[in-house]
Amino acid sequence: MMNVELEKEIKFKFVERDDSKLAELKRLYMGAFPAEERAPFWFLLWKARDGNVDFYSLYEDKSWIGLLYLVHHKDITFIFYFAIDHKFQSSGYGGRILAKLSELFPEKRLILTIEEVNPTAANNEQREKRKQFYFKHGFTECDYRLCERGIVYEMLAKGGFVTSDEYTELMKVFLGKWLFWLFKPEILTD
Incomplete structure (x- = not known):
């Protein structure tokens, strides 16, 4: 008889202002994303x-493994921030979470941005690995990139193409007219 270890279920728990993991969430968020790529943490809580x-x-x-920040608009879900705590990285959690997202939102097209693969970037190897990870999990390139605060991002989608106009509309709804105009x-x- 063969021993089989069943994969445990990953649970998505809404973050509240009084969440017991708030300090850990903020620590992970601040460590996982460079300052120029982060919105203020209070803003994320407020918009949530x-x-x-x-x-x-x-x-x-009972093990806390990471964070996920999603913005929904019509039939699009934008994976704005996604990070796994360093103790659990490279253990298959990222792929399992992406698979669960597809299950939770089967009618949605999923989109996300990654730093552009660029041979002159100091972290280009990391960028290439990240892109290959998302390709492995069903994401494909869109035919446009974004430039925000001097950083160029590639747009990836799963479940159908998302146009730049659709992305722009999503961000206008999320940020509001004034913040969208500012950022x-x-x-x-190409």
Whole structure:
């Protein structure tokens, strides 16, 4: 008889202002994303009160493993922030979470941005690995890139193509008219 270890279920728990993991969430967020790529943490908490935003703390059993910040608009879900605590990285959690997202939102097209693969970037090897990870999990390139605060991002999608106009509309709804005008991303096409 063969011993089989069953994969434990990953749980998505909504983040609340009084969440016991708030300090850990903030630490992970601050460590996982460079300052120029981060929105203020208080802003993420504030926007998470909107009906079109889900801010999740990720668990397997009682172990806290990471965070996921989603923005929904029509049939699109934008994976705005996604990070796994360093203790659990390279253990298959990222792929399992992406698979669960597809299960939770089967009618949605999933999109996300990654730093552009660029041979002159100091972290290009990391960028290439990240892109290959998302390709492995069903994401494909869109035909445009974004430039925000001088950083160029590639747009990846799963479940169907998302146009730059659709992305722009999503961000206008998420940020509101004034913040969108202030931080409007530049759409780059080749």
